[in-house]
Amino acid sequence: MISFIIKRLLQSMLVMLTVAFISFGLFRFVGDPVSNMAGQDTSIEDRQELRKSLGLDDPVYIQFFNFTINAAQGKFGQSYMLREPVRELMAKRFPATLELALVSSVIAMLLGVPMGVYTAIRRNTLLSKAFMTISLMGVSLPTFLIGILLILLFGVTLRWLPTFGRGDVVQLGWWSTGLLTASGLKAIIMPAITLGIFQMTLIMRLVRAEMMEILRTDYIKFGRARGLSNRSLYFRHALKNTLIPVITITGLQIGSIIAFALITESVFQWPGMGLLFIQAVGNADVPIMAAYLVLIAFIFVVINLIVDVLYVIVDPRLRASSEGD
Amino acid sequence: MSQLQIENLTVEFPSRKGDFIAVQDFSIELQAGEILGVVGESGAGKSTVGNAVIGLLQKPGHMIGGTISLDGERIDDLDEEIMRAIRGKRIGMIFQDPLTSLNPIETIANQLIETIVLHLKLSKADARKKAVDLLDQVGIPDPSVRIDQYPHQFSGGMRQRVVIALALCADPEVIIADEPTTALDVSVQAQILDLMRGLCRERNVGMILITHDMGVIAEVTDRVAVMYRGKLVEIGETAQVLGSPKHDYTKSLISAVPRPDKRINRFPLVTYIEDVGERKEVDIANHWLGQTQDYADFDGPLLKLTDLSMRFITKHSIFPSKRIYLDAVKKVNFDIKSGEVFGIVGESGSGKSTIARMVTGIYKPTGGKIEFAGADLTAMTTAKEINPWRRQMQMVFQDPFSSLNGRMRVEDIIAEPIQFHKQVSTNAECYAIVHDLLDIVGLGKVAARKFPHEFSGGQRQRISIARALATRPRFLVCDEPTSALDVSIQAQVLNLLKDLQEEMGLTMMFISHDLPVIRQMCDRVAVMRNGEICEIAETEDLFNNPKHEYSQHLLSLMPKFFMDKN
Incomplete structure (x- = not known):
């Protein structure tokens, strides 16, 4: 187990170094940072000075080394457009995105898994068919459309929920949370549903397909022949086996929810990283883009590591091969 | 009185191409302590009989006629809830493939205890004691240690023993074994058959043994029923049916079994079965x-193998001393003229398959030489x-x-x-x-x-x-x-x-x-x-x-x- 984790960690470091190199490349090849930072009337001397203070005169490998060291500490320099340290900007925005992602994942799983199990067990009921139709819509409708429809219905027509922003937030150290205030909770409902609906349908369809596969296996048949109750067969024997592939997909989905929340964040003007990133792209704000890239890669790597460890915990067959005897 | 009685069983599978009668007018009686073989080729409906008895016909199959009685009580028309209490408790079932019959992510203990608690209403601790006893009876060494292992830690034969323990754990009166040894090696097969026969005798349990293997039938059964296309064509004492079969199908089936005792030039063709067109001879x-x-x-x-070896790594490690190898083929030498x-x-x-794969180039040998025509x-x-x-x-x-x-x-x-x-x-x-x-x-x-x-x-x-x-x-x-x-x-x-x-x-x-x-x-x-x-x-x-x-x-x-x- 330990050697397995060490191996995975080494691989993760390699991935992170590669990503760092790419985001470092952004600085060198996407425009000239000095002309981005300096105004029209900055003198040539001042520009030279700025260039030196930013370390742009050093050889490339030194620059990359410095970049990596800084990146590891979360230092990505100053944002060109907002003139603030990127780390602080990110720290301000990150909680919003993470809360949104987690709430929508929880919604997706809490609804998706039971719906998947239900549609697998009672394949021909009306409710099952309704679930399948909804899931088809969930997969095929684009996120922004669902968001806009929700806004139209609950925000504009019914006026139940706020249409933009996070509502009131509470500071817990550097972390700002919207989950502790009524307006914050109200504000997260629509964005979370919008973001989670695709994941929910994906999980539901995956659970359904896996569950149907497992219910056909010999050990379920043998369980039936031993007189085990349906409850035990479905929820003890089948569901646990079903969850093995579901864990992988769900894990990766949480990663992409965080990474690609930007559409939902734009629609609801959610003050998260995605929104920051979109604005950064518009202004060629390289430090923010680089930091975003590295952070997202880091989140993916961490989630993958967790998924791999969970795998080993759930499936005893993997335990044997990774532990040896 | 017979323990299990099947009368005029008829099972139908509706399909788009029309209804298919899988079993027709099938009647047998099973006495206590008796082993009754049901033999036939694939598609003969023998597994369907087993599934019908335990009330688990594959959908959309269903009984359209006949009765099944256990100790004189009809069980084929019972409610699902009542039938479930009979399954495992009064009728045990053993399936073919021990590798897939056990839930891979639950320990043997959990699977056994769940079933024992369900049927015998024992406490968990008592159920565990009984489970260890059972594993001991089916010949698993070190049962108190091995009970906490997972199925993949057992070999095929050992898993089949676990499956038997599971089928026996509520002391059923009747056991239905559907091809219980088909997936096993001959020597393991012999042990498992011995075990099953012993358990039946000891506990006075009747067993229906479904198989396609005449050897198995000859080895363990008291009586045998021969099935062909869903119908019972012959039933009788095993020695009598195998020794002097009455029905043509039985005769041709027996003649198709390769003889171990002498070499014959060609296999007698079974005219009864699926016809393949005339083949063209090659000049x-x-x-x-x-x-x-x-x-x-x-x-x-033509083929000459010299010191041919194949070694697989079963456990990888960066330290060569910690790697574990499996020598699948060790310095094999032979010629084929x-x-x-x-x-x-x-x-x-x-x-043996590893050699075939090396000769044909699917695996690259780790040592030795393969010479083909020099x-x-x-x-x-x-x-x-x-x-x-x-x-x-x-x-x-x-x-x-x-x-x-x-x-x-x-x-x-x-x-x-x-x-x-x-x-x-x-x-x-x-x-x-x-x-x-x-x-x-x-x-x-x-x-x-x-x-x-x-x-x-x-x-x-x-x-x-x-x-x-x-x-x-x-x-x-x-x-x-x-x-x-x-x-x-x-x-x-x-x-x-x-x-x-x-x-x-x-x-x-x-x-x-x-x-x-x-x-x-x-x-x-x-x-x-x-x-x-x-x-x-x-x-x-x-x-x-x-x-x-x-x-x-x-x-x-x-x-x-x-x-x-x-």
Whole structure:
């Protein structure tokens, strides 16, 4: 187990170094940072000075080394457009995105898994068919459309929920949370549903397909022949086996929810990283883009590591091969 | 009074093409402590009978007539809830494949205790004690330790013992065993059959043993029921049915079983069963298949293996000292002469398939030399160098279902090797050859445009053989070519292989775990165990006078019903 984790960690470091190199490349090849930072009337001397203070005169490998060291500490320099340290900007925005992602994942799983199990067990009921139709819509409708429809219905027509922003937030150290205030909770409902609906349908369809596969296996048949109750067969024997592939997909989905929340964040003007990133792209704000890239890669790597460890915990067959005897 | 009584059972499977009657008017009675065999070929409906008894017919199948009674009470019309209480408690069931019958992510203890608590209403601690006892009774060493392990930590035979323990854990009155030993090696099979027979006698439990294997029937059953196309054709004392069968089907079925006691020229054909068209004989001198005897004649052995070894890494580690290896084949030496049929026999894991895979180039050996017609194949590195030799050796695989690409038409499957080796210049010529090959294996040209799923197992194996012949090989490797087939189909396919071998002068390496088949097919035999060759002998010598201890042991496990008869 330990050697397995060490191996995975080494691989993760390699991935992170590669990503760092790419985001470092952004600085060198996407425009000239000095002309981005300096105004029209900055003198040539001042520009030279700025260039030196930013370390742009050093050889490339030194620059990359410095970049990596800084990146590891979360230092990505100053944002060109907002003139603030990127780390602080990110720290301000990150909680919003993470809360949104987690709430929508929880919604997706809490609804998706039971719906998947239900549609697998009672394949021909009306409710099952309704679930399948909804899931088809969930997969095929684009996120922004669902968001806009929700806004139209609950925000504009019914006026139940706020249409933009996070509502009131509470500071817990550097972390700002919207989950502790009524307006914050109200504000997260629509964005979370919008973001989670695709994941929910994906999980539901995956659970359904896996569950149907497992219910056909010999050990379920043998369980039936031993007189085990349906409850035990479905929820003890089948569901646990079903969850093995579901864990992988769900894990990766949480990663992409965080990474690609930007559409939902734009629609609801959610003050998260995605929104920051979109604005950064518009202004060629390289430090923010680089930091975003590295952070997202880091989140993916961490989630993958967790998924791999969970795998080993759930499936005893993997335990044997990774532990040896 | 009989324990289990099935009267006029009729089961129907509705389908788009009309209703299919899987079992028709089937009646048997099972006495306490009796072992009743139900034998038949695939599709005969024997598993359906077992499933009907326990009330778990595969949907949309359902009973349309007849009754099933347990101790005089009717059980086929019970509510699902009441029936569930009977399953496992009063009727136990054992399935074929021990590798898939257990939940892979629960410990043996959990699975046993759950069932015991459910049926016997014991406390968890008592249930555990009983579970350990049961494992001990079914012959699992160290039961109190092994009970906390997961299924994958047990071997196939041990898993089947666990399955038996699970089926017995609520002390059922009747056991239904559906092909309980088909997936196991002969020596393990003998142990499991012994165990099952012992348990039945000891507990006075009646057992219905469903199998396609005449040897198993002869070994353990008291009475046997023969099924054909859903109907009971014959029932009686085992010795009487096997010794002097009344019904024609039973006669032909028994005659198709390869005889272990003497070599006969051909298998008697079972006229009763699936008909394959007349095959065309090959006159090798004027035939396309003969034209290409373009290879130089070679005097020495066609295939010569010198110290051939294969080592797999079973546990990887960056430290060489911590790696764990499995030596699947250890320094094996043998020659195969031109025109000879050379058999390799052994149990699973003995390394016989690994040799086949090394010879045909699927695995690269870790040591030793393979010489084919004097050329050292192990020394060749480029495909260009080796392909002309590969063309001369072809392989027929075990599983007819996974060895053909289901998305290709039969004619394209057979044409592929011809096109790959660029043996003919035009497509028309190529497909003419393909159609000819289909005639030769007895399928006929009509098969050409079909897809593999439209054929039965035996027909697919014929397609595999046609594909192997397409490159005009002189050496054919057959890896358990008939072990997935019914006996009657096996007899046909083996006859075909024999005919082809004689007509075309093929050299064959024939791998099997089935000694009677080896006896009928091979000129010389190598007996393998744990990657080593125990003995190489002329077939008749081996069967009449085995030298090695392990050969003697294997021979002693052969089904005996033919010997008894004579």
